[in-house]
Amino acid sequence: MRTYRELFRAPEFTPLFLATTAQTAGSTVGGLALGTLVHSATGSPLLSALAMFGPSLAQVVGATTLLSAADRLPPRAALTVLPAVTALGTAVMSVPGLPVWAVFAVLFGLGPLAALGGGVRGGLLHETLTADGYLLGRSVLNMCVGTMQICGFAAGAALLTVLSPRGTLLMAAALYALAAAVARAGLGRRAPRAAGRPSVAETWRDNARLWSSARRRRVYLALWVPNGLVVGCEALFVAYAPRHAGLLYAAGAFGMLTGDVLVGRFVPARLRRRLGAPLRLLLACPYLLLALHPPVPLAAAAVALASVGFAASLLLQERLMELTPDGLRGHALGLHTSGMLTAQGLAAALAGTLAQFTSPATAMGAMAAASVVVTLLLAPGLVAREHGADAPDAPDTPYVPDGTPPAAVPEPRNAGRHADGAGRDGAR
Numbered sequence: 217m218r219t220y221r222e223l224f225r226a227p228e229f230t231p232l233f234l235a236t237t238a239q240t241a242g243s244t245v246g247g248l249a250l251g252t253l254v255h256s257a258t259g260s261p262l263l264s265a266l267a268m269f270g271p272s273l274a275q276v277v278g279a280t281t282l283l284s285a286a287d288r289l290p291p292r293a294a295l296t297v298l299p300a301v302t303a304l305g306t307a308v309m310s311v312p313g314l315p316v317w318a319v320f321a322v323l324f325g326l327g328p329l330a331a332l333g334g335g336v337r338g339g340l341l342h343e344t345l346t347a348d349g350y351l352l353g354r355s356v357l358n359m360c361v362g363t364m365q366i367c368g369f370a371a372g373a374a375l376l377t378v379l380s381p382r383g384t385l386l387m388a389a390a391l392y393a394l395a396a397a398v399a400r401a402g403l404g405r406r407a408p409r410a411a412g413r414p415s416v417a418e419t420w421r422d423n424a425r426l427w428s429s430a431r432r433r434r435v436y437l438a439l440w441v442p443n444g445l446v447v448g449c450e451a452l453f454v455a456y457a458p459r460h461a462g463l464l465y466a467a468g469a470f471g472m473l474t475g476d477v478l479v480g481r482f483v484p485a486r487l488r489r490r491l492g493a494p495l496r497l498l499l500a501c502p503y504l505l506l507a508l509h510p511p512v513p514l515a516a517a518a519v520a521l522a523s524v525g526f527a528a529s530l531l532l533q534e535r536l537m538e539l540t541p542d543g544l545r546g547h548a549l550g551l552h553t554s555g556m557l558t559a560q561g562l563a564a565a566l567a568g569t570l571a572q573f574t575s576p577a578t579a580m581g582a583m584a585a586a587s588v589v590v591t592l593l594l595a596p597g598l599v600a601r602e603h604g605a606d607a608p609d610a611p612d613t614p615y616v617p618d619g620t621p622p623a624a625v626p627e628p629r630n631a632g633r634h635a636d637g638a639g640r641d642g643a644r
Contacts, residue, residue, distance in 0.1 A: 220481075223352055228344050231402020232295075233360060236337065238395035239299055240361050244368025245375065246306055246388030248462065250319070251454045253381035257316055261455035261576060262568030266561075267323070268451060278331025279554035284422055285414035286335025286546040291406050295340070295399040298333040302326055303392035310385035330557070335550020339409055342537060342545050351534045355480020358472065358530065365469030373462030410543045422547050432539050432548075438594050439532050439552055442496045444559025445587035446522065448567035449503045449580040451560075455568075456576040460512045467516040471523025479527035492531050493595040499525025500587035507581025529556075 224230055247268045255264035285294075305326045309319050345353045375384040412418065426432055450468060453461040475495070479488065502522035506515055533552065540548040563583060570579035 220352075220356065223345070223349060223356060226345055226349065226353075228340070228403055229353065231398055232337070232340060232344065233357065234402065235295060235299070235395045235398040236357055237360050237364055238391050238398060239302075240364040241368045241371075242299075242303075242306070242388040242391030242395065244365050244465075245372040245391065246385055248369055248372035248465070249376065249381045249384035249388065250309070250323070251461075252376055253385075254316060254319070255454050255458070256381070260568075261452060261571040262565070263316070264454050265451035265564045265568035265571075266320070268454070268564070276331075276554060276558040278328030279419075279551055279558070280423070281416050281419055282328055282332045282414070283335055283547050283550045283554065284416075284418035285332055286339055286550040287410035287543060288408045288412060288414045289336065290408060291336055291340040291343075292399060292403040294336045295333070295403065296396050298329050298336075298396075299392045299399070300396040301329060303389045303396065306385055306389040306392060310382040310389070312382060331550060331554040334553030334557075335546045338549025338553065339546020340403075340406070342549070343406070343409065350537060351530060352480055354533055355476045355527075355530055358476040358480070358526075361469075361472070363469070363473055366466045366473065369462045369465040369469065409546055419547075422544060423551060426540070426544060426548055426551055429539060432536065434594065434597050435532050435536050435539065436552065436555060438492070438496070438591075438598055439529055439536075440555045440559040441594075442499060442587045442591045443526070443529060443556055444563040445583045445590065446499050446503065446525075446563075447560040448563030448583040449506070450519075451564035452567050452571055452576040452580055455571055456506070456580065457512055457515070460516075463512065463516055464519050467520040468523040471520035472526045474520075475524035475527030476530065478524075479530050488531055492528055492598060493591060495525045495528035495531075496591040497525070497588060498522065499528065500584045500591065503580050503584035503587075507577050507584075509577045 224233075251264045251268040254260075254267035258264070305322050308314075309322050341353055341357065342350055372384060375387060379387075427436075450465070453464045457464060479491070479495075483491065499522055502518035505518045509515075510518070533549070536548060536552060537545060567579045567583050570582055
């Protein structure tokens, strides 16, 4: 599966794409409205950054309590109910006179549900597509995110000039409701990918199993930390350039879209193996320029160039799927999403704190420098594993959700493909 036509012919990919489009648009418009609302009410760079990215911190709650449900719930029901609840919560935040602390309470209440939704979507995508179509499908969904962020930030900025921030939040709630309706009408009924009842204990066991592999740990850290630190820079756009924050966000979305198109569709596999660390360095280095507070057009160009580096995550997601058995793939992707967004929320809080005591420009430079350092520290171990320079980990035991003895469990589908992790590369 190497063409977009083949991809959209895959059953259920189109409704999944459309539901993701509506949900991303709602998140983009709502996030900009919330950041503006909180900044105008408090004047605090920290609180405005937390309004846009702080709910990601609550993803860690979902990752430690709800993720076992990602493979144990019917996908259509989950992808209908979760955005509907988010629509209701977003509408509540638009109530006039609602105090800032109540806005944050609703935001952090929705965070754990987002962790579960990410796992369900990721698992359904992998289940819907053939093994050789996953990277292309993931890149198209990322392109959808980039496009909707460009349009969403532009539309959000326009709506903020016509409506109030609370009116813009109502538009975001309508988009979430649309995502729920598309999922309900377009997705077919599928059985859960794993047996058994979801529980907190099962979530902890599956998390421990995923984290027990040294190869998966390296992939997770590379997915979470460099990316999160750079998103800490993005969290300061409102404080950095209040009148031009929408432009900076749109430039970042354009860069991400460009990177996803190039890596997902045009870069051959033999070159992808060498692009992980360079793309993660590209993600951070242009932000060093913003520490000098250049003119807005130059800052926007730097942000666009840096955001091409987000395509590194496509490669690492592909690798993560190669290292994970079928019955854990939704959980593994949910853990990736939750860990990434938690890292982004922590980085947003750290960047906002630094900006409180220095300036947004100085804080951006510091976060970008930290991302470069982390990428350089992780690169040797990832390169060694990718090229088979060190001994592979012991193979995973078969996934046994109901306690059946391993000998009685059939070998997972595709278990023999790249079992040593030294095949195709992986890096966002």
